Amino acid sequence: MKKTKTGLTGKHLIGGRFRGTGGGKFSGVNPVTGKKLDTAFCEAGDSEVSRALELADKAFEILQTVPVKKISALLGRIADRLEGEGDAIVERAHLETALPLPRLRSELGRTAWQARSFAALARGGSWAQARIDHAIPGRKPLPKPDIRTLFMGVGPVVVFGASNFPLAISVAGTDTVAAFAARCPVVVKGHPAHPGTCELVARVIAEAVAWAGLPPGMFSMLQSSGYGAGLAMVKHPLAAVVAFTGSLRGGRALADAAAARPSPIPVYAEMGSVNPVFILPGAAAAGAEKIAAGFVSSLNTGVGQYCTNPGMVLAVGGPSFDKFLGEVCKNAACVPPAAMLHSGIQKAYDSGTARLSAVPGVKLAGTSAGPCGSGLKTASCKIFTAEAGLIARYPELSEEVFGPATIIYRCKNTEQMLAVARGLAGSLTATVHGTRRELLKHAELLRVLQRKAGRIVFNGFPTGLEPCASLHHGGPYPAATHSFFTSVGAAAIYRYVRPVCFQGFPESALPMELREKNPRRVARLVDGKLSPA
Template sequence: MSLTGNHLIAGIETPATGTPFTARNPATGATLDGQFADATDEQVEAALQAAEAACDPLRLSSPETRAQLLDALADEILALGDALLDRAHAETALPMARLTGERGRAVHQCKMFAGLLREGSWLAPRIDTAIPDRQPLPKPDVRQVYSAIGPVVVFGASNFPFAIGVVGTDTVCALAAGCPVVVKGHPAHPGTCEMLGGAIARALEKVALPAGSFSLLQGAGHALGGALVRHPLTQAVGFTGSLKGGRALMDLAAARPSPIPVYAEMGSVNPVFLLPGALAERGSSIAEAYLQSVNMGVGQFCTNPAILLGLNGPGWDTFTQRTAELASGVAPATMLHQGIAEAYEGGTEAWKRLPGLQALGQSTTAADPAKTEVPCQIFTTSIDQIENQETLHREVFGPCSIVAPCSHRDELLRFAHSLEGQLTASIHGTPDDLADHADLIHILERKVGRIIFNGFGTGIEPCPSMHHGGPYPAASHSFFTSIGTASILRFVRPVCYQGFPDPQLPAALQNANPTGAMRLVNGTLTRDPIA
């Protein structure tokens, strides 16, 4: 499939006339086919005007129509075949098996949200019927349901070109909610973005929804992102990336005359706590799982376990010895792009300059900079150093982590209290350990979005119960998730209808309940119609 390098604005390929850029194969350094360029201010205006024009037709379309859109999108993603995998592999150096699995996840997400739309209860309809003869005042008929907020700007992630990219959760759930989407393509994989943008355009055409419901603007500089966030027609932003990038977008959005929400999923060190029973029973096997998690995807996961604490003793020694042994055997691997590799090298070099930080284990084979390779690096230090060095509380994206022994449980609790907001925390223990450390769990409940028992945060199941978020700085708003069906709630708001005739109400609020959704009617959950 040949690439045009054009932007896609409301289904129309628009020539790229701004500052040019190309994609680079991180494993070889070769420049890849395709000439791309930053979108201009005029193209930003065109995309958002098209999105605004599509707002009412899209949000007023039936849930079934939007479900058919997502089904069609799933088909279009698969129809791209090996060409999509080949281009993504060339642009990211992610293994083909990983990309094949991620494509399956993207398709699953489309199907999952299609099912959510068809079931209907996500709209959370609430109905309180009138009591006209109530004394001393009549009670009015009051009904509430979620409604789409309008055009959404999406910034895709570098590390998930499919599942958190152009056709990722942000885009899919915004379209499901009835919101037009303008995606800023990621400059590290623009060819992949172009192919997936075309898939969305074809899916919209199949179900006769407005072409302005989706646009893709490419860009390598920060100016494009700023223009999209500042544009008065943008109503919300979805972002997955670094704390620095997310905070910059949050500040831009807050400075608008009409501030808008930025739903940013950002950095996290995802602490791991090893409790005594688990260390005594399986210190060696925990080390194996830990190293696998640290190195999954070359450590390029926002849920990478960057800090691990355990109680000192024989089990701890077994764990650290096995960790050092395994780390030495990890071969250097290629990161997503040069910028990430340089940030990893800079971050780990800064760690090495800290007093009291020592190497526990690292790759013994030299990394090849020409292949954008980096080594696995595991460090050890004291709990006091971790608590007192703010640098160690900041994410370093890549296959590195720090382990520290604690002399008693109070040190575990003190560290947990000191944590900023986190996406995940993991506790390895026995049932007795959990009972003995209930206070640790209670602390983490206030710090973390997802607490994992006897596992690690890497590997996220897109499902209704998943919460991928956490208190700041893990995310911009701790209530919302960026993965799972609840992510749709970022792009809707409640609208209340008082005293309306039944035919003029949204379908989910009508007496007959034509959607079949579960509704809260006069305080009782029911799918029954109102007599």
């Protein structure tokens, strides 16, 4: 295959082979300079979509009989090769996203860790939640049959990666490795903002699949700069489930397309979230400076391009409020403007902040000091303030503005704070700053937030999350399409499985996890009692 000096082919990776000759071309862009990067990438068409999903469907049948040690070995190999190719991957990601090198190295480490954690999950097997109820032939008036159930993979998974996490929530991110752990093949729609990074990581996965001796159709990656290929992937009859991280508009379009299929499929989309922060009076009085410093740091993490970015603050008016607002503005002035991930996000940020500025009663209280620099796409931190009563009158104030902007609302009292909370749409997170005594006093606020958010943070900040077994990264609409499921952490595997029940089957025909002698030594529920591995 012909490669550029960067080692990139500009082609799709379908079933272990680089393919793509005709159709349009597009290039990655350096967000700092606005210039196109080397290598033109092929645009996927219907033929590439069909080929990738046909190979994935064939691979799915084979994967159901593959020993679990091969699945685990594959995931471990992906982690090893990501680290082995880390320098090239990180350098390309830096060029395409403008994210700092230290941040990208950290993200690469997280991506490798995720692969290894799902290797361990697959190896352990208890995620399948095997349940056994033995037959009672002599039961009256009717005999009880032997019934056994476990979770099994659903089929080919279509993955749409995120622009803001080009490694951890992209080609080899949680969506992909969780699907592999469930024995599901994956077809990734590469993100047009970092196509070179996508190809480099896709090559790592394809090489790992070949090394593990698994069917090459287990993984494919298609490049595309538009919406057509993605919609074709969702609509294809062999696609079984979709994972998406991105905007509300994009996620909703995919969900609607999937629902309109003759045979609808689920779209697990993680979308828009305002992530409200509630500062109770005791916390504001005792620690306005500390909370303000931590808040501004959280707001500007990754130039505000986190789905958990705190876009709304509510606190009771008074001297503590004024001090907090002043400290926030002082800290924001020290944050230099920076390049965003791509021009589309920059334009959306500019229009979003302009929309906020146009609302009567909303004032710009603070912003980044200093010039915006020579980059074509730079964003300044913007701190708006308003009276909390405006939220009910102007729905746009409750919508996400993706980037380093927030509105700090002055509430008349905690009763108004509670009323605002009741009216908010779903979010990935909600944060409460207060004393332990205030938590008890304002228990009703916490009960409301339990209905509004997937993760509630106490005396901390929502950005940055620990991808562990206990994490839930999801929330009520519009934060996600299905609030029950998480897109990060061990439980992310449950997006790709469904329960299958076996009644009256002989031992030899049952999956290993359901056999009487439990050869895989997994924890099971047997006749209503938890049986340890």
